[in-house]
Amino acid sequence: xxxxxxxxxxxxxxxxxxxxxxxxxxxxxxxxxxxxxxxxxxxxxxxxxxxxxxxxxxxxxxxxxxxxxxxxxxxxxxxxxxxxxxxxxxxxxxxxxxxxxxxxxxxxxxxxxxxxxxxxxxxxxxxxxxxxxxxxxxxxxxxxxxxxxxxxxxxxxxxxxxxxxxxxxxxxxxxxxxxxxxxxxxxxxxxxxxxxxxxxxxxxxxxxxxxxxxxxxxxxxxxxxxxxxxxxxxxxxxxxxxxxxxxxxxxxxxxxxxxxxxxxxxxxxxxxxxxxxxxxxxxxxxxxxxxxxxxxxxxxxxxxxxxxxxxxxxxxxxxxxxxxxxxxxxxxxxxxxxxxxxxxxxxxxxxxxxxxxxxxxxxxxxxxxxxxxxxxxxxxxxxxxxxxxxxxxxxxxxxxxxxxxxxxxxxxxxxxxxxxxxxxxxxxxxxxxxxxxxxxxxxxxxxxxxxxxxxxxxxxxxxxxxxxxx
Numbered sequence: 001x002x003x004x005x006x007x008x009x010x011x012x013x014x015x016x017x018x019x020x021x022x023x024x025x026x027x028x029x030x031x032x033x034x035x036x037x038x039x040x041x042x043x044x045x046x047x048x049x050x051x052x053x054x055x056x057x058x059x060x061x062x063x064x065x066x067x068x069x070x071x072x073x074x075x076x077x078x079x080x081x082x083x084x085x086x087x088x089x090x091x092x093x094x095x096x097x098x099x100x101x102x103x104x105x106x107x108x109x110x111x112x113x114x115x116x117x118x119x120x121x122x123x124x125x126x127x128x129x130x131x132x133x134x135x136x137x138x139x140x141x142x143x144x145x146x147x148x149x150x151x152x153x154x155x156x157x158x159x160x161x162x163x164x165x166x167x168x169x170x171x172x173x174x175x176x177x178x179x180x181x182x183x184x185x186x187x188x189x190x191x192x193x194x195x196x197x198x199x200x201x202x203x204x205x206x207x208x209x210x211x212x213x214x215x216x217x218x219x220x221x222x223x224x225x226x227x228x229x230x231x232x233x234x235x236x237x238x239x240x241x242x243x244x245x246x247x248x249x250x251x252x253x254x255x256x257x258x259x260x261x262x263x264x265x266x267x268x269x270x271x272x273x274x275x276x277x278x279x280x281x282x283x284x285x286x287x288x289x290x291x292x293x294x295x296x297x298x299x300x301x302x303x304x305x306x307x308x309x310x311x312x313x314x315x316x317x318x319x320x321x322x323x324x325x326x327x328x329x330x331x332x333x334x335x336x337x338x339x340x341x342x343x344x345x346x347x348x349x350x351x352x353x354x355x356x357x358x359x360x361x362x363x364x365x366x367x368x369x370x371x372x373x374x375x376x377x378x379x380x381x382x383x384x385x386x387x388x389x390x391x392x393x394x395x396x397x398x399x400x401x402x403x404x405x406x407x408x409x410x411x412x413x414x415x416x417x418x419x420x421x422x423x424x425x426x427x428x429x430x431x432x433x434x435x436x437x438x439x440x441x442x443x444x445x446x447x448x449x450x451x452x453x454x455x456x457x458x459x460x461x462x463x464x465x466x467x468x469x470x
Contacts, residue, residue: 009215011225013147014208016154017291018229021204023157023236024288025106028281030201030237031244031259034194038182041194045241048195049234051400052202055363056230058370058397059209060223061390065373067222069213070302071206072362079369082308083427089303090423091361092210096296097328098355100289101335104128107285113258113278125340129333135290136329139297142318143214146294153287160280161236164260164267168243171267178250196407201237203359205230206366207291210298214319297324299362307434308427350415356408357416360401367398 009017034041062075072092077085108124108131119127138149181187208225212218215225244263248256256262264273297313301321304313315323335351371394374387405413 009143009147009208009211009221011216011221011228013151014211014215014221014225015229015232016151017147017211017294018204018207018225019158019232020150020154020287021207021291021295022202022229022233023154023161023284024103024204025110025281025285026201027161027237027240027284028110028258028260028277030198031241031248032253032256033197034241035178035245035250035253035256035259036182037190037194038179039177039245040181040187040190041198042238042242042245044191044195045198045201045238047191048198048202048400049238051396051403052205052230052234053227054393054396055202055367055400056205056226057223057393058367059206059226061393062366062370062373063209063212063222063226064219067212067215067218068302069211069298071209071212071298072366073299073302075369076362076365077306079372080365082306082431084365085306086303086308086427086430087420087423088362088365089299089309090426091358091420092299093296093328094419095355095358096292096299097331098335098351098358100132100292100296100328101332101339102352102355103285103289103292104131104332104336105339107131107282107289110278110281110285113274114282121340125337128336128340131286131289132329132332132336135286135293136325138290139293139320139325140317140322143320144318146290146320149290150287153283153290157280157284157287158232158236160276161240161260164263165236165239165243168247168263168267169239172243172246174246176246176249176253178254195403196409199404199407200356200359202230202233204288204291206362207295210295293325293328294320296328297321300324300327307437308430310430353409353412353415354419355416356412357405358420360404360408361420363401363404364398367394367401370394371398 034044037044059071063071066074066078068074070089073085073089076088105128108127111127112119135149138145181190205226208215208222208229212222215221240260244253244259247263247266248259252262253259258274258277261274261277264276265271298321300309300313301316301324303309304311312323313321313327315321371391374391374394408416
């Protein structure tokens with residue numbers, strides 16, 4: 001009955017899922033955020049891109065071995081057991097619904113550009129909640145509509161961004177660039193500082209692996225979609241940042257609140273660039289919310305199948321874990337309401353810090369799982385060149401993710417670890433329930449019938465009649 005609403009993702013849709021989740025709303029402020037460090041930030045971006053592609057390749061290799069919904073959770077549990085799998089699922093789930101709330105709030109700012117006026121706090125809250133629940137409705141409708149929204153929104157935001165990135169190169173003026181390294185300290189220090197801002201630009205690289213169960217031919221397509229989506233995002237990021245750096249004067253870019261809008265205005269004149277970029281930003285955020293809403297349900301669904309999350313998360317209709325979508329929507333909405341009612345970003349900022357750390361936990365465990373699988377596999381079944389390549393990629397991905405943790409900052413790590421440890425209580429409850437169910441199942445199982453010893457046949461009559469000899 002629901003088959004017409006369910007459609008497994010092909011390579012194109014899976015690639016759009018990866019790109020749509022990587023490219024959210026942050027890209028529209030990114031050039032201004034790293035401009036104070038000088039053009040050394042472009043070098044930092046290049047280094048991070050290498051790490052992100054390595055992580056993408058690792059997810060592709062892991063998906064070949066375990067092409068199941070849940071991605072990082074599945075790999076961590078398979079390699080290190082239930083507890084590691086739970087920590088991966090718990091961290092990822094936390095990151096998704098808190099990130100959704102942050103994206104919804106970011107969308108409000110761009111709506112103000114499109115619809116200028118004097119909106120009230122109530123209007124802003126309504127816009128944020130609409131931004132949260134429209135993608136949720138698409139998810140409730142089934143994977144067919146999730147894929148459609150993701151494909152359309154990715155194209156609508158990718159095309160204008162790529163247009164600005166490519167056309168901007170024709171207006172590139174080297175005089176607009178600042179120094180290679182701005183400020184005090186060494187160039188290496190400046191690159192590290194810029195990297196700390198850029199590090200989370202590639203969060204979402206795991207999206208195809210997380211939804212592997214909904215991807216056609218996942219052994220092939222998950223890896224291809226992950227790499228293609230990551231490289232496509234990198235092209236937009238790098239070319240877009242270079243174009244903005246070369247079209248907007250450095251002293252103006254450092255203070256810019258809308259660097260892509262300033263770039264469009266510098267290229268074509270007028271003041272219409274802000275409206276175009278704001279529209280692209282709204283589309284970008286809605287597309288990211290569509291993909292992240294699906295991600296928020298996939299990880300707990302996979303964990304619930306193994307008894308590590310409540311059974312309610314197993315509810316699935318039209319290819320989408322609907323209870324997970326509902327739970328994430330309610331939690332993100334509660335956080336958004338709290339943000340607007342308190343009038344202070346204090347609580348909201350703390351939880352956003354938690355997500356910056358939480359995103360790295362599944363990545364570290366997945367990269368570690370790949371190292372484990374390689375070192376414990378049949379070496380005679382692996383060609384030396386292939387083994388060396390895969391191990392190098394896994395170690396690079398682990399190092400990249402470890403850099404993510406360091407770049408999160410002390411506050412993010414502190415808050416994130418506290419929330420991560422809070423999940424231990426949830427794991428204890430779920431593990432106790434699962435153990436109780438297993439004991440009940442054993443008690444209810446019928447006892448096996450004792451096996452009767454086989455009778456030993458008496459000696460044959462002829463043999464018994466023979467006289468004994470000494």
